[in-house]
Amino acid sequence: MYRINEIFYSLQGEGRHTGRPAVFVRFSGCNLKCPFCDTDFSAATPMSADDIILAISRWQACGFVVITGGEPSLQIDEALVERLHQAGYYVAIETNGTHALPAAIDWVTWSPKDQFAPNVPALALTRINEVKVVFDGEHDPERYVSLAGDAYLCLQPCDTGDTARNQQISQQCIDYILQHPHWHLSLQTHKLLNIQ
Template sequence: MYRVNEIFYSLQGEGRHTGRAAVFVRFSGCNLRCPFCDTDFSNYQSMTADDILKAISQWRSCGFVVLTGGEPSLQVDDALVEKLHHAGFYVAIETNGTHALPPSIDWVTWSPKDLFTDQPSSLRLNKINEIKVVFDGLHDPERYACIAKEAYLCLQPCDTGNDNKNQQIITQCVTYIQQHPHWHLSLQTHKLINIH
């Protein structure tokens, strides 16, 4: 059984696949506690892989599913990924990288959180397609750029909940990318256009 916080159909709002129609399966629970986390994990439904597949089958034509959380690597396994592939989905995941993943996942976005939490967070990934770092203006993200040399590199300005502080961070992030052009700006476009 998988603990699923929510399932919904929208557009990918962040990173390399921004703007792409996607089915999101948000898993409940995480092994880290980041101060900016926007997910309520107290609500979840226990579901089998078949339950998940049935819930997302109405959006099969989009062909793209994003496994997110929380920390989806705590629950996602080969059986689920195999069922999603069999149903014709390209499977992407966003992970903090602290647990191993099924090797058959198509797209792995590593979003390191070690700068924001004091819990141990050793990297356990064998494949990284994209590195998406939350940029707070206080830490230099360059330490991550050399970890997976072929990965797409994204900086996402941290949403502090304070408009003035957010604007400062965005300005710093843009300046940083201008000085380090191998990084790309990733905005949370779903928040900007007010969609789920």
């Protein structure tokens, strides 16, 4: 059984696949405590692979599933990835990279959190398609470039909950990208559009 926080259909709001319709399967629980986390893990529904496939089947036409959390690597396994593939889905995952992943996942987005959480384990990923760094204006994201290989590089301004601070961070992020053009800007468009 998997502990699922929520399942919903929306547009991917961040990173390389921004704007793409996706079914989100949000796993409950995380091994890190980031100050900006916007997920409530107080409730989790135990679901089998069959339950998950049934729950997402009404949106099968989009063909794209994003496994997210929390930290989905704590629960995701080859069996669920295989079931999702059998059901016709392209499987993407968003992870902090601290645990190994099933090899069959189609798209791996690594979002490192070592700048925000203490005692973060070493990177455990063997393949990365995209690096999405939460940019706070205080930590240099260049340290992730050597670990990224040929992955797509995204900087995402940190949402602090303070409008003035967010504007400052966003401008710093834009300035940083203009000076380091191998990075791309990732905005949380779902928040800008007020969608889930």
